[in-house]
Amino acid sequence: MRTDIFARLDREPEPPKIVAPRMSRHRIALFGGTLAFYLAIVWAVLITSWLVALDWKVMLFRPYQQWPELHAFLDYYVVLGQRGPTAVMVACWLGWRSWRQHTLRPLLVLGTSLLLLNLSVGAVKLGLGRLGPHYATQIGSAEMFAGGDIFPSGHTANAVVTWGILAYLATTPRARRYLSAVSATVSLGVGLTTVYIGTHWLSDVVLGWAAGLLILLALPWFEPLIARTETWIFAMRERWRERRGGARPAPVTGAGPQPVLLPQSMATEGLAPGTVTAAAEPVLPAGHPATGARARAHGGHPARPGGMPVAPTGVRRPPPHTERGARGSGSPARPMTGG
Numbered sequence: 001m002r003t004d005i006f007a008r009l010d011r012e013p014e015p016p017k018i019v020a021p022r023m024s025r026h027r028i029a030l031f032g033g034t035l036a037f038y039l040a041i042v043w044a045v046l047i048t049s050w051l052v053a054l055d056w057k058v059m060l061f062r063p064y065q066q067w068p069e070l071h072a073f074l075d076y077y078v079v080l081g082q083r084g085p086t087a088v089m090v091a092c093w094l095g096w097r098s099w100r101q102h103t104l105r106p107l108l109v110l111g112t113s114l115l116l117l118n119l120s121v122g123a124v125k126l127g128l129g130r131l132g133p134h135y136a137t138q139i140g141s142a143e144m145f146a147g148g149d150i151f152p153s154g155h156t157a158n159a160v161v162t163w164g165i166l167a168y169l170a171t172t173p174r175a176r177r178y179l180s181a182v183s184a185t186v187s188l189g190v191g192l193t194t195v196y197i198g199t200h201w202l203s204d205v206v207l208g209w210a211a212g213l214l215i216l217l218a219l220p221w222f223e224p225l226i227a228r229t230e231t232w233i234f235a236m237r238e239r240w241r242e243r244r245g246g247a248r249p250a251p252v253t254g255a256g257p258q259p260v261l262l263p264q265s266m267a268t269e270g271l272a273p274g275t276v277t278a279a280a281e282p283v284l285p286a287g288h289p290a291t292g293a294r295a296r297a298h299g300g301h302p303a304r305p306g307g308m309p310v311a312p313t314g315v316r317r318p319p320p321h322t323e324r325g326a327r328g329s330g331s332p333a334r335p336m337t338g339g
Helices: 005-009 025-046 050-061 068-081 083-101 105-128 154-168 173-197 202-246 273-280 289-300
Strands: none
Touching: 025 050, 025 202, 050 202, 068 083, 068 154, 068 173, 083 105, 083 154, 105 154, 105 202, 154 173, 154 202, 173 202
16 A cells, blocks of 8 residues: 555545535525625616725726736736636646546536536626726716626636635545635635726626625535436446447457368378378368368369379379389388489
8 A cells, every 4th residue: 555645646446425515504694695795786886886986996096007016927817717727727637536536526516617607697797788997988987788798707706616616625624724715815816906907897806706606605506416417427428338348249269270281292201001091181170161172172183293193182192113112111212313
């Protein structure tokens, strides 16, 4: 058994027993409070309350001109809220966790949260149609229903959801606390960075934090659906494997060694008359491929190079020359000097 730190990178022998979070009373209370806060922000912007005046004060303050030395760094830091790069980074990590723990739950939770994010935040963005600070037309106006798409802040909501998923999927309370603090810090920084650059109003960022938190709090309601989806995917995989294994052709058994047909002069040299047939004609099973070939070879009786026809197998023909001694008599055969 490995005891070093790299042992944690090995694949676990079986899926761990991880209990999915449930919608407890505490979580329901948090969800209800966050939803009320979300609706209050939307209402305050719709009626052009003091929150809209604060948006204009922050925008006219122009933070990017007050602290220009931070601009270069924050241009890169705000990427932590963009949906494409963050989704790829988190999906790679959760994909490795899925492989290691023999489960698809991490990837399915990520996909569910991003789908909810696109539907909820996207619908509110398009429905309210608020313009951003760079496109504002009237000082003090809420700039609502003007064809924009920045309320709530998608960067902020995406940072809350994407990095908050890591804390949601943590398997120990200690890891959950640390990852919650990290995700809150990253999402808070991303939201304030968009205000610094001037791409969002302050109220956009506040509503984006609330929108992302609502999705994280609502995920336990979707855990049964995620579990059924995972079971269905694994069942389809097993069916595909069985179908693929059934279509595989049976292995072909290799044919036995083919008999070697030797010239009769070599096959019968120095053998007794009773053993010629056994040596020259090996017993083959019925239907063997060599049987037809041998029948065709013996049917035509091909001629030897010297002009002498080959006798059928098992028949001893007397020597044509008297100078050669009888085979099997013990006297060595002399080479022919004639043609």
